[in-house]
Amino acid sequence: MTKDSNVARPLRQKVIGILGGMSNQATGEYYRMLNERLNSRLGGWDNGEIIIVSVNFGNIEYFVRQNLWAEAHSYLLEKVERLERAGADVIACVSNTMHRVVEPIMATRQTPFFHIADPTADAIRKAGLRKVGLLGTMSVMQSDALRQRYSQRYGIELVAPSDADKQIVDRVIFDELVRGDLRDTSKREYLRIVAGLRADGAEGVILGCTEIFLLIGQSDLPNFPVFDTTELHVDALVDFACSTSVP
Structure with missing residues (x-):
């Protein structure tokens, strides 16, 4: 895919399937x-072709x-099947x-599945870290x-x-972030907990819930590597959509 204004229309691209609603945030x-x-990759008015099946949280x-x-398992299996019937070329669980x-549902299916831990672990390994908080x-x-x-798979030790x-x-x-309720008191608690993980030998921290980045991020921990699973997962999906040709 390119930013060529003369590209044939409609632009043929991979369809990203999102198993969502967990949470709506x-x-x-x-x-x-x-x-x-x-849009940054494709330019102009182009963006993604995305199918979302959103469950009841x-x-x-x-x-x-x-x-x-x-x-x-039974509940989400039916939702995965909906994504496949709708034409998803890759499936991601948010x-x-x-x-x-x-993961076990997708292990029996042909549609590619991007496990959220894998791009996160790749980023940790690229940073040269071996022990991270979770x-x-x-x-x-x-x-x-x-x-x-x-x-x-990656030689990384997790510290909880x-x-x-x-x-x-x-x-x-469960009580705040999935509702979009962002509290300064909770932010301070999270940063205290991260400090404890660092004291226990963690060299960085994984934001292993897709809402945590709404509360804390790298800017709150300028001297401590933060690995946001949401951002890293999205980046991997974008790479797939942009680098894989459509037959």
Whole structure:
């Protein structure tokens, strides 16, 4: 794809499928960021061709809090099938937490799936880091599968907050961030928790929930590398859309 004003119309491009609604805050940011980056690449009035299947977050919150992962699998399987029927050339889940369900669903399908941990781990490795802190929902911070993915595939050790601080991080995500409720008190708590991870030997921190970047970011931690899974995931999707030819 180029910025050539003489390109044949309609411009043929890869269709990005977004499994969204987890939460609507993150989904809106994905749509905005994808189109901004694609327009920057393509120029003019061009942006992305994007299909969004947005789920009811109330269902997701219930499944996660009750550990009903089989029910979540059945619920999201039908949504993935909708994306495929609609013509998605690649599928991305906008929730770190729900990768626990979506990854095994996509493992049996032919449509490419971009796991959110992979571009994040690539960025950490490029930065030369081996031990990083992890913020996310309770499920993400306690995930042995995620810890093994980072360790076995990329040689990266994850450091999680204390149990008490995990509760704070999780509560802020579910009770505030998914509602777009950004509080200075919560920001201070998150920055305190990151300082604790740094004291425990972390060389950087992963914002392992797609809403956390709304609260804290690299500008709040100028001397400590921050790896925003949302931004890195979006960048990987844009690279795919722009570098892969359409048959």
